[in-house]
Each structure stands twice: as C-alpha cells, then as structure tokens.
Amino acid sequence: MHREEIEVRTEGEGAIHDVTEELRGAIERAGIDDGMAHVFTPGATAGVTTIEFEPGCVADLQAALERMAPRNAVYEHNRRWGDGNGFSHVRAALLGPSISVPVAKGSPILGTWQQVILVDFDNKPRERRVVISVT
Amino acid sequence: MHREEIEVRTEGEGAIHDVTEELRGAIERAGIDDGMAHVFTPGATAGVTTIEFEPGCVADLQAALERMAPRNAVYEHNRRWGDGNGFSHVRAALLGPSISVPVAKGSPILGTWQQVILVDFDNKPRERRVVISVT
Amino acid sequence: MHREEIEVRTEGEGAIHDVTEELRGAIERAGIDDGMAHVFTPGATAGVTTIEFEPGCVADLQAALERMAPRNAVYEHNRRWGDGNGFSHVRAALLGPSISVPVAKGSPILGTWQQVILVDFDNKPRERRVVISVT
Numbered sequence: 326m327h328r329e330e331i332e333v334r335t336e337g338e339g340a341i342h343d344v345t346e347e348l349r350g351a352i353e354r355a356g357i358d359d360g361m362a363h364v365f366t367p368g369a370t371a372g373v374t375t376i377e378f379e380p381g382c383v384a385d386l387q388a389a390l391e392r393m394a395p396r397n398a399v400y401e402h403n404r405r406w407g408d409g410n411g412f413s414h415v416r417a418a419l420l421g422p423s424i425s426v427p428v429a430k431g432s433p434i435l436g437t438w439q440q441v442i443l444v445d446f447d448n449k450p451r452e453r454r455v456v457i458s459v460t
Numbered sequence: 461m462h463r464e465e466i467e468v469r470t471e472g473e474g475a476i477h478d479v480t481e482e483l484r485g486a487i488e489r490a491g492i493d494d495g496m497a498h499v500f501t502p503g504a505t506a507g508v509t510t511i512e513f514e515p516g517c518v519a520d521l522q523a524a525l526e527r528m529a530p531r532n533a534v535y536e537h538n539r540r541w542g543d544g545n546g547f548s549h550v551r552a553a554l555l556g557p558s559i560s561v562p563v564a565k566g567s568p569i570l571g572t573w574q575q576v577i578l579v580d581f582d583n584k585p586r587e588r589r590v591v592i593s594v595t
Numbered sequence: 596m597h598r599e600e601i602e603v604r605t606e607g608e609g610a611i612h613d614v615t616e617e618l619r620g621a622i623e624r625a626g627i628d629d630g631m632a633h634v635f636t637p638g639a640t641a642g643v644t645t646i647e648f649e650p651g652c653v654a655d656l657q658a659a660l661e662r663m664a665p666r667n668a669v670y671e672h673n674r675r676w677g678d679g680n681g682f683s684h685v686r687a688a689l690l691g692p693s694i695s696v697p698v699a700k701g702s703p704i705l706g707t708w709q710q711v712i713l714v715d716f717d718n719k720p721r722e723r724r725v726v727i728s729v730t
Contacts, residue, residue, distance in 0.1 A: 326494055328562060359596055361633055361728055363496055363560045368571035369512040376688040377639040381672035381681065389664050389685045394524050402516035411516065415524045418511040422574070423560045425633045425693045427598060427726045434726055436638035439692070456562045456569050458496055460595065460730065461629055463697060498631055498695045503706035504647040529659050537651035546651065550659045553646040557709070558695045591697045591704050593631055595730065 327355035327459045335445040335453055339387045339416075343378040344455055345440040348426070348433055355459035358431050363458040365423040370413040370447040372420030373455070378440035390416045390446075413446035420444060428459065462490030462594040470580040470588055472548075474522040478513040479590055480575045483561070483568055490594035493566050498593040500558040505548040505582040507555030508590070513575035525551050525581075548581035555579060563594065597625035597729040605715040605723055609657040609686075613648040614725055615710040618696070618703055625729035628701050633728040635693040640683040640717040642690030643725070648710035660686050660716075683716035690714060698729065 329351040333342050344364065352362055364373050376382050393416070400411020424441065426433045435441070443455055464486040468477050479499065487497055499508050511517050528551070535546020559576065561568045570576070578590055599621040603612050614634065622632055634643050646652050663686070670681020694711065696703045705711070713725055 326496075328494065328564065359598065361596075361730060363562065365560065365562050365569065367569050367574060369510060369517075369574040374688045375639060375692050377672075377684055379672070379675070381670065381675040382639075382684045382688070384671040385664075385681050385685050386688050389689065393528060393663060394520075400516065401519040402512075402514070405514070405516040411520050414512055414517045415520050418509045418517070418521050418577075419524065419555070420689070421556060421559060421691060422510050424691060425560055425635065425695055427633065427635050427728045429598065434635065434637050439637060439639040442688075458562045460496060461631075463629065463699065498697065500695065500697050500704065502704050502709060504645060504652075504709040528663060529655075535651065536654040537647075537649070540649070540651040546655050549647055549652045550655050553644045553652070553656050553712075554659065554690070556691060556694060557645050560695055593697045595631060 329457045331455050333443055333453045333455060335451050337445050337447040337449045337451055340445045341383045342443045343440045344443050348441050348457055351457040352428055352459050357459050360428045361460050362426045362428050362433055364441055365456045366443055367454050370417050371445045371453055372417045372422055373424050373443055374420055375439050375441050377438040410448045413448060416446040464592045466590050468578055468588045468590060470586050472580050472582040472584045472586055475580045476518045477578045478575045479578055483576050483592055486592040487563055487594050492594050495563045496595050497561045497563050497568055499576055500591045501578055502589050505545060505552050506580045506588055507552045507557055508559050508578055509555055510574050510576050512573040545583045548583055551581040599727045601725050603713055603723045603725060605721050607715050607717040607719045607721055610715045611653045612713045613710045614713050618711050618727055621727040622698055622701060622729050627729050630698045631730050632696045632698050632703055634711055635726045636713055637724050640680060640687045641715045641723055642687045642692055643694050643713055644690055645709050645711050647708040680718045683718055686716040
C-alpha cells in the first residue's frame with residue numbers, strides 16, 4: 326500500500342485543478358503494475374471527479390453546479406454560522422470526495438480525454454490536500 | 461480485510477445520519493494502520509457522501525436534492541409501481557452508494573469538519589444497512 | 596487482484612445498461628469470498644452508479660439529468676470544439692466514473708432491487724468499456 330499526499334493551492338470559487346499527472350507519478354512510485362488507485366480530498370468544501378480538462382468543460386461544470394446550488398440562494402449554514410459558503414458545502418457533498426481508478430501496466434486506466442480533477446468549492450483561496458492511495 | 465455491517469434506523473424523507481464514529485470504530489477494530497476504508501449502503505433509495513454534519517448543511521443538502529429531483533414531480537416509477545418514491549430512486553442514483561476514505565495511523569483521513577453520512581431518501585422509515593470495509 | 600474489462604455497445608443519449616451480471620461473474624471468476632469490487636468506466640462522457648433497473652427509474656434518472664444539464668443549453672465546450680456533447684461531459688462529471696461495492700460469500704452486497712449501471716451520456720452510439728476490479 327502506497328500513499329502520497331499533495332497540496333494544491335487554489336483560488337476557491339469552483340476552481341478546478343487537474344491532478345492526473347500527480348496520480349500517474351504516485352502509481353509509478355508505488356511500483357505497482359496492476360491494482361487500484363484511490364483519490365480523496367479531505368475537507369467538506371471540495372470534491373473529486375473526472376472530466377475532459379479543457380476550459381470549455383471546466384466552465385460548463387461550474388455553470389451546472391451554480392444551477393444546482395446557486396451561490397446566492399438562502400442557506401441555513403450561512404444563517405447559523407455566517408460563513409457565506411453554504412453553497413460550497415452543498416456542491417461538495419453532491420460531487421463527493423473520492424473516486425477509484427483501476428491501474429494496469431503501471432498506469433491508470435483512463436479515457437484519452439479523461440482527467441482526474443479536484444474542484445474547490447470554497448469561497449476563498451485554500452491550500453488543498455489530495456490523498457492518492459495505490460493498492 | 462475487515463468488514464462490519466451496521467444498522468441505522470432512519471425516518472426516511474432525506475434523513476441524514478452521521479456514521480463517522482462507526483467508521484472510526486471499524487478501522488480501530490480492523491487493527492490496520494495504513495489502508496483504505498470503503499463505506500457502502502445496500503439498497504436503491506439511499507446514498508453515502510461526506511458533509512460538515514451540522515443542521516444547517518444538512519438542511520441545505522436536503523433542499524438542493526429537492527430542487528434536483530422534486531418530491532412531487534411526475535415520476536415514471538410511480539406511474540408503473542404506485543410506490544410514490546420515484547424521487548427517492550433518482551436522488552440515490554445521483555448521490556451514489558459508496559465512498560472510499562484513506563486510512564493513516566489507524567484513522568480515516570478526513571477534514572476537521574468533514575463527516576461521513578448516510579442519506580435515506582425513501583418516503584418511509586427504514587432500517588438501513590451500512591457496510592464498512594477496511595483493506 | 597482480479598480485473599476484467601467488458602465492452603458494452605450503447606446508443607448513447609443517456610442509455611443505461613445493467614452490468615450487475617457481469618459484476619457477479621467477475622467476482623465468481625476472481626474466486627474471492629470477501630473483498631471489494633470496483634466498477635469504473637474509462638472515458639469522459641459516461642458514468643457509473645446504482646439504481647433499481649426498471650424502465651420507470653431509468654426514465655426518471657434521465658429526466659433529472661436533463662434538468663441538471665439540459666441538452667440544448669449553451670455549453671462552452673460546444674462553442675470551442677463544435678462537438679455538440681457539452682451536456683454529456685457535464686453529466687458524466689456530476690455522476691462520476693466509479694463505485695466500490697463490498698463482496699461477501701463471493702457475491703456483491705447489493706440491495707434486492709439495486710443494480711449497478713453504466714450510463715452513456717454521449718450524443719452518439721459508442722462501444723463503452725467497463726473495468727471491474729476485485730480485490
């Protein structure tokens with residue numbers, strides 16, 4: 326079992342970061358040919374998924390999440406805590422914090438145009454952790 | 461490989477239960493320092509994710525899911541089966557039944573304000589199973 | 596670690612395929628009694644989740660995804676690349692490419708009415724790969 330933790334400096338506000346190279350590197354350093362890779366982000370206002378990482382898809386995903394949990398809707402979290410990031414919590418819970426990717430011949434089995442991304446939903450810049458586990 | 465199954469009595473209707481303590485206990489009983497924990501709920505009308513488990517975020521997530529799959533929209537499932545829980549099925553499929561959390565030093569690597577939750581979308585009280593696997 | 600890759604010929608356009616039998620078969624061929632099964636689809640325009648696989652729920656999930664990322668909304672991906680499948684990318688990122696299911700006594704621990712499904716969001720027929728890993 327090999328685990329790496331990376332830090333990603335984000336601007337928050339739905340910032341999307343491609344962590345596929347870090348995933349490939351971790352698998353290589355794990356020295357495992359066949360197995361599973363798990364990507365997880367600790368924290369309640371960020372999520373992990375896959376997408377074609379190009380500016381169009383990135384903007385489209387952000388727009389869809391704005392429709393699902395609008396930034397300026399009324400949130401109970403904001404009323405209770407005054408944080409202003411109620412929308413961030415909802416989006417993170419909906420997207421989920423983890424994905425699992427199979428590994429073959431020392432590489433993740435991803436589609437040609439499929440990248441693993443971290444989405445930071447918080448309403449301010451953050452130093453985000455991403456935990457990559459290879460088993 | 462260590463597996464535990466817990467039962468959670470819920471009120472349904474989007475009831476959200478924090479199962480983080482059960483996850484911590486299972487990892488401890490597994491006696492594993494470094495590995496992966498997987499949380500899964502069997503059944504087609506419940507889901508698993510993470511959130512800051514406080515009443516505000518809980519209400520906000522429930523409200524977002526009501527926007528995504530309104531309780532009183534027209535559902536083909538209801539028309540075919542008369543169950544009345546078409547919205548529950550859609551919400552569960554969207555949220556997903558599983559997450560994977562890395563384990564270090566015998567604890568799940570979660571954010572300070574991040575809890576693992578079971579969401580029961582069904583339209584009646586249920587006895588829910590949550591399967592925790594530690595590898 | 597046992598891995599199988601299946602191909603599913605789909606019509607795209609939100610086509611939903613039940614891959615539970617393939618999952619059961621892979622677990623059986625893995626010869627593993629207790630463990631984890633991971634289901635992943637390579638590609639940026641398809642996803643994996645669970646649902647009660649009957650025509651009503653299938654139609655209801657498709658309708659919800661149409662609300663979340665309407666086919667005919669304006670997508671930056673379409674404007675940049677002329678692909679016309681911006682909605683497919685957004686839906687796939689939201690649903691996610693992977694789930695993990697625990698295995699006991701050589702079978703996946705699924706609810707009675709819970710099936711594992713591949714959803715192909717692309718706007719044309721595709722030959723889809725689904726990777727099933729048993730650990």
